[in-house]
Amino acid sequence: MRLVSAVLVAMAAARAALAGDLPVKGVEAPDAGSWTGFYLGTYVGAGLVDSQWSPGATPGTLAAVSSVSGLGSASGAMIGSQVGYNQQVGAFVYGIEGEVGTGFLLSRARCRDGSTSVCAMQTDLVATLTGRLGYAFDNVLVYGKAGAAFLDSSASATGSGYQGQYTGSALRTGWTVGGGAELGLTPNLSAKAEYAYLNFGTDSIDLNYGVYGGAMSVSQSAQMVKLGLNWRPWGAPLPGTGARLPVPGRDWSGLYAGLHAGGAWGRDEWTSGTGFLADAAVSGAFPGTGTAMGLLGGGQLGFNYQMGPWVAGAEVSASAADLGSYTKCVTNALSMSSFGCHNTVDSLGSISGRLGQSWGDVLFYGKAGAAWVSGSGALFPTTATLQYTASGTRWGWMLGSGVEYALTRNFSAFLEYDYYDFGTQSLTYSGGGLSATADFKQRLDVVRMGLNYRFGTGPDGAVAAFRAPELPAGWTAEIGGRYFASTGRMQKDLMHPALTDRLNSRLIYGNTTGQSLETFFRFENRDGLFLKGFAGLGTLAGGRLNDEDFPSDVVYSNTLSDLRDGSLSYGALDLGYELVRRGESTLGAFVGYRALYQNVNGFGCWQLARDTTCDQASHQQVPALASALALSETETWQAVALGLNSRLQLAERLRLEVDAAYLPYATRSSMDNHWFRADINPQIERGTGWGTQLEAVLSYAVTNRLDVGLGGRYWYFATDGASTGFPQVPIRSPMTFYSERYGAFVQASYRFGDIPPAEADAAGMPTKAEPAPVNWSGLYAGGTLGGGKAHTTYASPFTPPVSGDAVDLGGAMAGGQLGADVQMGAIVLGAEASAAWSNVGGTDTCFSTAPVGAASGFNCGSRVNGLGTVTGRFGYAVDRALVYARGGFAWDRQGDSFNTYAFTGTVPDHQSTNTGWTLGGGIEYALLPNLSVGLEYKHFDFGGASGFTTTWLPLAGLDLAPDSLRLDMVAMTVNYRFLTFSGR
Structure with a gap:
């Protein structure tokens, strides 16, 4: 799947460059454009797959797990490709699209009540064939889609009721519905954001271990959020993007060197073992799968040679890395003992060839070649400190694609995605005088960005200054x-x-x-x-x-x-x-x-x-x-x-x-x-x-x-x-x-x-006329949306605890305010009353040293449901902004609980309204004659809450409420002014 994505990117680059060389100088397409035509593209995103396990019709030798009932959820990154055709009639766009993707979507479920069974489902491929219906305006196409969905998954089951690991796979069909928005960026390139829901119903999957086998029923559904690019090699330019005009070329020939930084994520899999590792995994219940993730940074050295729009080259890249994963493996299904498997990546790199096309100051390219990874691994019994370790360098292959932009005559910036696959290799793990082998499989996805310095200027040496890529009229992008x-x-x-x-x-x-x-x-x-x-x-x-x-x-x-x-x-x-x-x-x-x-x-x-x-x-x-x-x-x-x-x-x-x-x-x-x-x-x-x-x-x-x-x-x-x-x-x-x-x-x-x-100043900054003064005097009303942290403490009469007797809280708030300001010169004085709904809560342990036996330690917590203030503020006005400090009276509505259920069968709780003070500040900006927007911080202190007690003798008479509550809240404010700001 990653090969398909990389090839599509390279094809898109080539077609785009060729389109840019067409002899159409002086010809301008109608501004309206059209979404009609064939397209292909690629996407990245995130997926969530839910798998509900239930008994199969023929449990067979899996009878020990026939009471299966468990739900597993898998979340992870996804990558894929799509191909489709649109037909525009007026503002409506009709189309058909096929899509296929893959990702790291491994879910696990405790799939048999009353046992140690774990069922796992790995989603390998997700595909859809859908119809699309959209409405186009300007550069934007808003659409819905629906159709058939296909899911290729592999499953496994392990547990103490049977030996070994039962495995199987299935291709399932279902339906999908979703929608999104697509934006025309250039005459033949668009970007999309999309959500899709997929449902595959309930079906059986056969699981087998050697000559033994059986079936389980699994219900599956999925949700996907995607960002993608679509390229249209033929047809009219996309709406509002202008004609396909020729663009000046650039010669990328020469030696270059640079630096990069980025991140990687991937999958580490231990699949089988020999010697004492096989003995420790009775009947082969060996597999363990971990998610590797971390940062990397390094350098690259390469050479390009350009022939017309085509650019061929070779590159050596090396990165220091900090990637690692831990997972359970080598499980004895009878004694329920297990090992931990750990792998680290210290460095990785590649020796690759590159092929791309120059499109103005932009180079789109694909790359492929050999890859290496260096690091260490450890297998260790989880009930002992002995570790069996392995280290060394492994070789594999890589495939990737990217885009590079010429900043100046010599400097360029790039963004690149690479897929590394090191296959399954046998590693020797040694320790304590013993050694054994384990088969280890590793795959990595790498995203990196960086800078290159090209040592030769080439025939395009006259291009020495930075030039920003052009976007369609009316569009801006910040990256x-x-x-x-x-x-x-x-x-x-x-x-x-x-x-x-x-x-x-x-x-x-x-x-x-x-x-x-x-x-x-x-x-x-x-x-x-x-x-x-x-x-x-x-x-x-x-x-x-x-x-x-x-x-x-x-x-x-x-x-x-x-x-x-x-x-x-x-x-x-x-x-x-x-x-x-x-x-x-x-x-x-x-x-x-x-x-x-x-x-x-x-x-x-x-x-x-x-x-x-x-x-x-x-x-x-x-x-x-x-x-x-x-x-x-x-x-x-x-x-x-x-x-x-x-x-x-x-x-x-x-x-x-x-x-x-x-x-x-x-x-x-x-x-x-x-x-x-x-x-x-x-x-x-x-x-x-x-x-x-x-x-x-x-x-x-x-x-x-x-x-x-x-x-x-x-x-x-x-x-x-x-x-x-x-x-x-x-x-x-x-x-x-x-x-x-x-x-x-x-x-x-x-x-x-x-x-x-x-007009621009000497630094290239746009200038504007001196603004008219703003007067903040008048009455206003508005709303607030925000959230933040809180902290409570408890006064325990017992021995000081090792932790607890304090609770961290967090959450959200939303409310309204009514106030008035008076301005004298640049000074602004005001008063405001506010009230807000809030959901700020948390729990921790209190009175853990109370001498009450094996169940000592009590769950205490608070939830702030409402906040209010009456404050004055002092501000200083600059241009259209008001910077201010605020302080005054505050109240809250909170619920406090103290869990003594283990002893009394009850959870005493208490609702109270408490008073205190608030102090803070912020900035407010006059956006329109009657509208201002701001950012505000407030600190609240309410001291002790209204107390409550229990009659249970060990704690009888003790105050179970917190003796302090402090909140720190940050919010966006929007205010409507009943009198317009003077001067506007």
């Missing part, structure tokens, strides 16, 4: 890169399966430090339609894991592990419309998609409380727990986003952009690895919930096209319905998940297409 440094937490609370109000355990992966590289873009047209998004890839390290159990072996247990070797990837895609525009300042609304993947790994196990779990004195059989891999959590969130976007031109070179989004529906699929517990490793989890995301960036225009900026981001997810299934337990256990991350980023971006027509 850039970021470095994002962040911190965050992942938390899960596990309840009793039958006594669902009782907390059984809690894991908090706290203060994980993230570092990631990301790319972002924004396309918009003169009619107000915009498409924007970003994607990032990075690492997670640092922080601590607290694993608590209620009850544990003896008393309350709280074990500590160090976090490292984690990975992070995320993305967003938004389609919106600018509701208001004034010059370069805008306010728009959007609907979008969010995805977040996180993997964290906890090493070591130290008992902080008084239980025997991970207590060195009582666990001599595990003498060096401090170095062992103990716990891992891998989660994927996907969500729908509804939000507002504003861009405020504060000064000629200074712009503030703010995004505020509420995520009303989110899905979470995850896997827990308790590495010391083969019986529950892996533990499959799933849930649905909601979230929020806020982002703000202040950018500075270095030139009229190049910007640099500094920004911040906050995201929060929580479930309101989640569960997992345990072996030997016939019903599922309820769970609650929280995920939070926030940090700062630096960025640089380049703007393509139209820029505001104006």
Whole structure:
């Protein structure tokens, strides 16, 4: 599939270049254009596949799993290609399209209640054949699609009720419906954003192990979000893009060298073993599959030779890398012991040939050749510290494609996708005087961007200055890169399966430090339609894991592990419309998609409380727990986003952009690895919930096209319905998940297409007339959308705890405000009353040292449901902006709970309204004569909440409410002024 995608890109480049050489000088096509014609293209995106397992009609030797009932969800990146034909009649466009794609979509499910069985489904290919119906306006085609869908999957089942691994595959048919928007970029090139839902119904799949076999029933559905490019080699130019005019060529011949940075993700698979590894995997239950992910950077050296529009060349590329994966493998189906499999990539590279075509200052190319990867691996029993290791360099092949743009006579920038395949190779693992082999298969997807310096000038040496690629009239594009440094937490609370109000355990992966590289873009047209998004890839390290159990072996247990070797990837895609525009300042609304993947790994196990779990004195059989891999959590969130976007031109070179989004529906699929517990490793989890995301960036225009900026981001997810299934337990256990991350980023971006027509200053910046003064005096009313963090503390009369007695909260808020301002010169004085709905909540452990036996440790938590303020503000007006500080009275409506269910069968809770104070500040911008948009921060302090108590004797008379509550909230504000700003 990746071969098809790369070939299509190369073909598109060639056809585009040839079209550019057609002798049509002086001929202009009608501005209307047409979508009629044949097209082909490629896409990237994300997919979510749900697989529901149920008993098959002929269980055969799989009778031990005939009571199958489990749901598995797989999320991952996808890549594919499409081919189609459109016919335009008036503004309506009819068409047919075929599409095929692949990706890393591996789902697992605890597929038999009461056993250790795990069923896995790998989605290999997804294809559709659909009809399309759309409506065209300007450069935009909005369409719906429906038709047939096809799914090629492979499945497996393992468990203690039978030996070995049962495997099978099936090609299934179903139906699909979806829709999207396509934007004409050039006369024969368009970009699309699309959503599709696919349903494959319920069908049987045969699973076999040697001469044994049986069948299971699986119901499958899928959702896909895609970004793609379509190329039309023939037919009229696309609407609004002008004629296919010849473009000047450039000679790319010569030696070049450069640097690059990027990220990689892929799949590591251990498939079989020999010697003691085969003995440890009774009847061949060996396979283990992990997701590798991380960052890379390095350099390249190459040579090009150009013949007409064709460019042939060779390149050597090498990258230092930090990629890794952990997975369960080498499982003994009888004793339920297992190994952990770990692989790292330290460096990788390629020796490749390149072939492309020059299209003006742009070079589209494909590449293929030999590839190498260097790193190390380890296989280790999860109940011992002995490791069997292997290291070395492996060879394989690679295939890729990219686009390169000439910045100056000698410098060029490029963006490239590469697929590396190292096949299945036998590796020798040694340790403790023993050695054995294991078959290891690895595939990697790499995205990288970089700069090249060409040592020769060639015959095009007269072209020495930077020239921006042209876009259709009325279109602009901003494309850039970021470095994002962040911190965050992942938390899960596990309840009793039958006594669902009782907390059984809690894991908090706290203060994980993230570092990631990301790319972002924004396309918009003169009619107000915009498409924007970003994607990032990075690492997670640092922080601590607290694993608590209620009850544990003896008393309350709280074990500590160090976090490292984690990975992070995320993305967003938004389609919106600018509701208001004034010059370069805008306010728009959007609907979008969010995805977040996180993997964290906890090493070591130290008992902080008084239980025997991970207590060195009582666990001599595990003498060096401090170095062992103990716990891992891998989660994927996907969500729908509804939000507002504003861009405020504060000064000629200074712009503030703010995004505020509420995520009303989110899905979470995850896997827990308790590495010391083969019986529950892996533990499959799933849930649905909601979230929020806020982002703000202040950018500075270095030139009229190049910007640099500094920004911040906050995201929060929580479930309101989640569960997992345990072996030997016939019903599922309820769970609650929280995920939070926030940090700062630096960025640089380049703007393509139209820029505001104006006289330019010496630095090439557009200039404008001196603005008329703005007067902020008057009454206003408006709305607010935002969110943020909170923190509560509890006053325990018992021995100081090892952790807890404090809760981190997060969430969203939305509300309204009414206020008035008076301006005196540049000084603005005002007063405001506000009220907001909020959903800011969290839980943690309180009074864990209370002397109440094995179930000690209580689940405490709060949820802030409403916020209000009456404040004064003091501001300073500059041009159309008002910078201000704010402070005054605040109140909240909150619910507090204190879970004593293990002892009393009740969960005392209390609703209260509390008063306190708020202090903050922000910036507001006069967008229209009656409309202003702003960014605001508020800190709230409410002191102690209204108290409540219990009559249960050990805690009788104690205040169970938090003794402090502090909130930090950030929001976008939109205000309507009843009197117009003077001067407008």
